[in-house]
Amino acid sequence: MQYINSLEYAKEQDNLDKISYLRDHFHIPKDKNGKDWLYFTGNSLGLQPKSTQKYIQQELDDWANYGVEGHFEAKNPWLNYHEFLTENMAKIVGAKPTEVVVMNTLTTNLHLLMVSFYRPTKTKYKIVIESDAFPSDRYAVQSQLKFHGFSENDVIEWKPRKGEVLLKIEDLEKIVSEHGDEIALLLIGGVNYFTGQFLDLKRIAEIGHSKKCVVGIDLAHGAGNIEPNLHDSGIDFAAWCTYKYLNSGPGSLSGLFVHEKHAKNNDLPRFAGWWNHNKETRFNMRQPFDVMEGAEGWQLSNPPILSMAAIKASLDMFETVGMKALTRKSQKLTGYFEFLINQIDSEDIKIITPKNAKERGCQLSIQVKNTDKSLHKKLTENNIITDWREPNVIRCAPVPLYNSFEDVFQMVLILKKLL
Numbered sequence: 001m002q003y004i005n006s007l008e009y010a011k012e013q014d015n016l017d018k019i020s021y022l023r024d025h026f027h028i029p030k031d032k033n034g035k036d037w038l039y040f041t042g043n044s045l046g047l048q049p050k051s052t053q054k055y056i057q058q059e060l061d062d063w064a065n066y067g068v069e070g071h072f073e074a075k076n077p078w079l080n081y082h083e084f085l086t087e088n089m090a091k092i093v094g095a096k097p098t099e100v101v102v103m104n105t106l107t108t109n110l111h112l113l114m115v116s117f118y119r120p121t122k123t124k125y126k127i128v129i130e131s132d133a134f135p136s137d138r139y140a141v142q143s144q145l146k147f148h149g150f151s152e153n154d155v156i157e158w159k160p161r162k163g164e165v166l167l168k169i170e171d172l173e174k175i176v177s178e179h180g181d182e183i184a185l186l187l188i189g190g191v192n193y194f195t196g197q198f199l200d201l202k203r204i205a206e207i208g209h210s211k212k213c214v215v216g217i218d219l220a221h222g223a224g225n226i227e228p229n230l231h232d233s234g235i236d237f238a239a240w241c242t243y244k245y246l247n248s249g250p251g252s253l254s255g256l257f258v259h260e261k262h263a264k265n266n267d268l269p270r271f272a273g274w275w276n277h278n279k280e281t282r283f284n285m286r287q288p289f290d291v292m293e294g295a296e297g298w299q300l301s302n303p304p305i306l307s308m309a310a311i312k313a314s315l316d317m318f319e320t321v322g323m324k325a326l327t328r329k330s331q332k333l334t335g336y337f338e339f340l341i342n343q344i345d346s347e348d349i350k351i352i353t354p355k356n357a358k359e360r361g362c363q364l365s366i367q368v369k370n371t372d373k374s375l376h377k378k379l380t381e382n383n384i385i386t387d388w389r390e391p392n393v394i395r396c397a398p399v400p401l402y403n404s405f406e407d408v409f410q411m412v413l414i415l416k417k418l419l
């Protein structure tokens with residue numbers, strides 16, 4: 001790809017971009033003078049689609065007009081509302097609809113999945129995570145170990161090599177070949193939240209399964225960002241949130257994937273509630289528990305419709321564009337961002353995210369030496385919204401749904417001035 005470092009070029013790319021119209025489908029926060037922020041934190045909280053309000057209003061109206069009858073009478077009947085999300089969500093993560101459900105929040109789902117899939121024995125009980133795992137995942141794993149009577153030190157960390165930041169699959173291979181007999185579970189971030197590294201899920205599944213370890217993936221930074229092909233990867237389970245790249249609002253619900261090979265396994269221990277009971281007889285209220293097949297068999301409660309309405313608004317938009325078109329733009333836009341950063345003539349700035357477009361999504365993590373958080377503050381004062389991580393990394397995500405080539409150009413122009 002031949003890029004050019006000029007505003008004219010950036011504007012021309014926006015003109016050529018077949019999905020640039022989507023930016024108008026979002027609320028872009030603005031400064032006091034009405035100028036759009038340069039928003040690069042869709043990896044933390046995605047922006048609000050303009051359609052979200054209408055979707056939520058629909059449910060508020062139906063609630064006002066029908067009360068409890070809305071479960072059947074609402075335009076989108078609440079009783080099986082979660083089913084409206086399943087097919088589109090499954091496409092986004094490359095799964096079969098029966099393998100996916102939307103419910104609860106992410107960390108809660110990780111725990112529920114570990115109830116079923118972390119089944120330690122006296123000798124095979126350790127859990128592998130990345131050394132730079134997201135804190136919530138680490139806490140979840142440590143508390144599961146303790147819950148089962150082990151020590152929080154029974155975590156094995158998959159670490160980058162000395163002096164490096166990215167993970168090497170051969171190092172995971174080595175951990176599993178040496179310690180696999182003691183390892184019950186690998187729980188790995190499919191796209192690392194810090195470096196933006198997109199790992200080879202199929203390889204991870206093969207490595208784990210070669211020593212009979214269960215393989216789970218946290219896809220918080222992957223869903224809506226990259227194409228993880230969850231079904232074909234062969235991993236056992238996954239979970240992700242919907243407020244990052246899936247633009248469904250602060251604290252919104254989580255997606256959950258259980259591979260179809262476990263769909264009918266009634267022997268898996270699991271927690272139960274009325275919502276994973278067979279839906280044909282659920283309202284008889286008397287039957288002994290009869291678990292549903294597939295991912296729905298992990299639900300507990302009747303779902304929060306208002307939050308799901310926001311997810312539906314977002315997924316309907318993803319469905320009109322498709323992950324293929326988004327990924328195509330994403331690679332180009334991120335490539336342009338990388339090109340511009342690399343044009344900055346300074347020893348102090350370095351991108352730690354993989355260079356290979358197949359090993360990353362849209363996030364670039366930029367390491368800036370000889371600076372401190374004041375740089376992040378100055379960026380913010382210039383209406384550039386990024387994410388700072390101590391001691392010296394700025395995480396930026398140009399999101400193909402709403403960021404433009406011009407956004408990226410302006411961002412790097414200002415960054416260069418501030419350095």
Ligand SMILES: *Cc1c(COP(=O)(O)O)cnc(C)c1O
Pocket residue numbers: 105106107108134136137189193218220221241
């Ligand atoms: C964002 C994120 C979380 C947050 O979990 P919640 O339960 O939704 O608060 C957890 N893990 C990872 C890897 C994340 O990126």
